[in-house]
Amino acid sequence: MQSNELPKELAARRIDRPVPLREHVYQAMQELIISRRLAPGQHLVESELAQMLGVSRQPVREALQWLNNEGWVDLRPGYGAFVHAPTEEEADQLLAVRSLLESESARLAALHADAEGIARLRDLNRQGSEALESDDVDTAVALNAAVHRCVTELSGNKVLLDFATQVDRRVRWYYTPIARQRGEQSWREHAKLIDAIENRDADGAAAIMKEHTERTRKSYLEQRVAEGDQQLIALPARRRRRASKA
Template sequence: MQPTQLPNDLAARRIDRPVPLRERVYQSMQELIITGHLAPGQHLVESELAEMLGVSRQPVREALQLLNSEGWVDLRPGYGAFVHAPTQAEADELLAVRALLETESARLAALNTDAAGVARLRELCRKGEAAQEAGDVEGMVEANAALHRCVTELSGNRVLLDFATQVDRRVRWYYTPVARQRGKHSWEEHSRMVDAIERKDAEAAATIMREHTERTRRSYLEQHQDSVATEPPAQVRTRRRPGTTAKR
């Protein structure tokens, strides 16, 4: 059987499928959570989010359902939506997996990267150092994510890149609270790793990356423990039954 041949003028036409509004709202809200503009535990009010994003409440409601299914938001019946507060175990597990993926990425990058790849890494280091000196936390987080992604791209392993991409956004979420704390030390470690990649020292690049990601993991867990220790006891909210009045 001969394959169907479409006329050139028909084959060239493509249906433009714009991103559904709920997806755009989802992406915007996810970014607000990652950057800390919507803080862990914060109550998310549909009407307020709709007004802030310039949309109706329906796409916000749909976006909250998507965010809930992926662990970014908790939906509590009778109380509403709240930004998920990552547990220590969640962060520890994800950052441990990240360390494994990126250690191998650095090792392979040292074996496969050319001068152009090293130049890309150097430029990202410069951007991160400039953001650090300016006290720009969002700039540091963005440059950090871009540099780690670049290392994985330069590894030449597309499967590794797929896995790293899956954890990238959540890693950014966990890195944001410690970006200022890690600050200068983090970018010094990045620079030493790029040096190892440039001289094609795969073992050194892997070791530096493993130690680098482990320091970030420890910083996050230490800060998480400190915040839990200093957090005031949670106030339990109770729902009042219809027709009842508060006791005086």
């Protein structure tokens, strides 16, 4: 008869529950990048970041490596770490994929959303419009992301939700500098989308979402051109080795 007991070597293993400090530092720095408090191309100095976050340099160094692996930071030998400056092609590709994912999410949401989900969407949209009126850009950006996530959740498709979650942070990064530019028009488009979902107009909801995300993509690309975002970023002087004692 087969025993139901775990082997001793497995039973003895334990999972460390506390989140490592480097993960907290990683999350904090990622949010600073997404909110543009750390701007694209900005030089990141370990000692300054450590002081700002109230930690030692080691977890900052580990977080920078992690952020580099995920494309948020560029590590340049001899120069140091810099916030990644996305190219026009990178932004265009991600926002195009987002449009495809969220158009399908909207179509499915119109088929599956219940009254509670519709009410949640309307409440998020109301809060977002109020945040914009108060010029609270950070909150408006967060609520914009919440509206889009809610639509995907209401689609009932977990695979779509997983993919949308993967691109959510990048989308917030690109949306932040155009939140004011898109302004109240963006929230009116949300309201129109919610109406279509409530009316079970699947094709209409998909078309509205596609147009909505396409306008965001175009606004971002236009903003880059207007601000000359393609200019080369000046690098600081290379670090010099300490001169040997005479």
